[in-house]
Amino acid sequence: MGFLAGRSALVAGAGVAGRSAAEALLAAGATVTVTDSSADRLAAMGELLPGVDLVAGLVAPPEGVDLVVTSPGWRPDNPLLAASAAAGVEVIGEVELAWRMAAELADPPAWLVVTGTNGKTTTVTMLESILRAAGLDAIACGNVGLPVVDALLAGHRVLAVELSSFQLHWSPSVRPTAGVLLNVAEDHLDWHGSLEAYARAKAGALVGDVAIAGVDDPYVAALLTGSPGTAHVGITLGEPEEGQLGVAGGYLVDRAFGPDSRLAAVADVTPGGPPGIADALAAAALARAYGVAPEAVRQGLLDFRPGDHRGVVVGEVGGVRYVNDSKATNPHAAVASLRSHESVVWIAGGLLKGASVADLVRAEAHRLRAAVLIGADRAAIAAALAEHAPAVPVVELAEGGMAGAVRAAAGFARPGDAVLLAPAAASMDMFADYAHRGRAFAEAVRELAG
Template identity: 80%
Template sequence: MGFLAGRNVLVAGAGVTGRSAAEALLAAGASVVVTDGSADRLEALEPLLPGVALVPGLVAPPAEAELVVTSPGWRPDSPLLLAAEAAGVEVIGEVELAWRMGLELADAPAWLAVTGTNGKTTTVGMLESVLRAAGIDAVACGNVGLPVVDALLAGHRVLAVELSSFQLHWSPSVRPAAGVLLNLAEDHLDWHGSFEEYAAAKAGVLTGEVAVAGVDDPFVARLLSSSPAAAHVGFTLGAPEEGQLGVVDGNLVDRAFGPDAVLAAVAEVRPGGPPGLADAMAAAALARSQGVPPEAVRQGLRDFRPGAHRAEFVAESDGVRYVNDSKATNPHAAEASLRSHRSVVWVAGGLLKGASVDELVRSEGHRLRGAVLIGADREAIASALARYAPSVPVAVLDDATMEDAVRAARSMARSGDAVVLAPAAASMDMFSDYAHRGKAFADAVVAMVGAGGRS
């Protein structure tokens, strides 16, 4: 890549994203240094990145550095990134790097970008399935796991890009062919500093040619209306107006892209319920913006299978269902999860990241049989329950394992209830990630009720 050849670039972070960025930079002819707070992570990279300098714990860029490519989790107030800014060295993320590299390709792929507080991974999975049903060489990438720079260099024709608020913060010039903002609720306030800053980062996805958003949320609808995109498309769980997608007589209907078209039956969408339908319409809108016909949308949604740890049935015993929704890592996601059940024993807790659970408890407290709280911010959730659902039995477990939590939940549950792990919080206080947490829950359930409890 011409703009990278011969440049001195510092990569901040030695995880999956950092490694992919470093490999792409090397291939483009840059001189690369990688830094990380973990000497072990750097050591693991040594045999994989010959020709790269690996330097632990840098708090300022090397004097010769002309560009810093940061992993998305590095906060803007990290000493290294502050020092780069003070020295006039540009800081970008791996997504921005991929975008700039794509601009130099003669036949660059189309970017279809997805963000929101919840539903991103489901939506990009649906989108990938729909695009492939239409015969398009497409891949889901970004925050879903595959670095965007890897997807770009693999030569795919369409990139279904999941973007976190962190990635959008570090991607100032990305302008997707079409982008969707699914929803917004408090999340990552400890990283962004305020809800306004978080929302501003998310709104970056609406700066391309076609902007799509969930207009049932008035705040999101306002962000869509103020978008600089040439075309604005809304989706709603109600009947759609002209220029929207929505639900009519049990069908998903498109009134935005050409003549009115039925895209799929509500009953064909998995996961079901309002969140799944919203995600399906978002994916459909992005695909339709690229000319995908209605029949491919329907086939792609039929073919799609939700990922693990998202409203995943684990077992049933004595009339009690056990559901793993470990991916509900913030209050907004947990609220949607609880709303899918009539009577719930809620297993929750972890790192709230500055978010409040008050609205969640206010709106869904009536369906709680009980609550079992674990993790660093368990007392904050207990306080909200005491204020807004004081009649709900609560077990606050100190220094507890997931086995302890499942046993406590079982003791509260009655036939017809669902024991739901919907933590409303991040997992890193007790687990390596949400998948580790979900597996611990599923393993504890199976150990308690027996493998015969699975269906």
């Protein structure tokens, strides 16, 4: 890539995105230094990419560095990133790097971007399924696991890109063919500092040719109205108006892209319920914005199967279903998960990241038989339950892990109940990630079943 040849780049972070960025920079002719606080990650990077310089724990850019590519989780106030900005060195993310590399291609791929507090991964993988049903060379990438720069260099023609608020913050130039903002609720306030700053980052998905958003939430609808996207499209769980996609007569209906079209029967959408239908509408809107026919939308939704740790029943013991929704890593996601069940023994807790669970408890207390709380911020959830659901029995576990939580939950559950892991919090206080937490839950259920 011409704009990278001869440049001196620093990659901040030796994780998955950092390794991909460093490899792309090297291949484009840049001199690359990588820094990280973990000696193990740096050593692994050195084995994979012997052409990079490895320096642990940098707090200022080395002399001559003229570009910093940061891993998305690094905050702007990180000493290294702050020092780089103060020295006039541009700081971007791996997604922004991929966008600039794509701009130099004679025939760059289309970018269809998905963001929101919840539902991103389901939506972007639904979108991938629809695009492939249309016969397109498409791949889901970004926050879903595959770095965007890898998807770009593999030559795929349509990129279904899941972007977190962190990735959007570090991607100032990205202008997708179409982008969707699913929803906005309190999350990552410890990183962004306020809900407003978090929402501004999310609204970065709405700056392309077509801006799509869930208009049932007035806050999100206002972000859509205020976006610079040349075409604004709403998605709603009600009957759609002109320029919207929604639900009518048991079908997902498109009244935005061409003549009114039935896209799929509500009964054919998996996962079902309001969150799954909203995600399907968003995926359909992005596909339709790219010109995909209604028939391919229907087939893609029929073909789609949700990933692990997203409302999966992992066992049934004594007439009680045990449901793994470890991906519910914030209160907004936990609300959607709880609303899928009438009577719940709720396993929750972890790192709340500055979010409040008061509204969740107030709204969903009527369906809670009991709550078993684990993790660093369990006391905050216990306080919300004591204030807004004082009749709900609560167990706080300082030790015993997931196995102890499942055993405690089983003691409260009755036939017909769901024991639901919907933590409303991140996992890194006790587990490597949400998938590790979900596997621990499933294993504990298997032990319970004998």
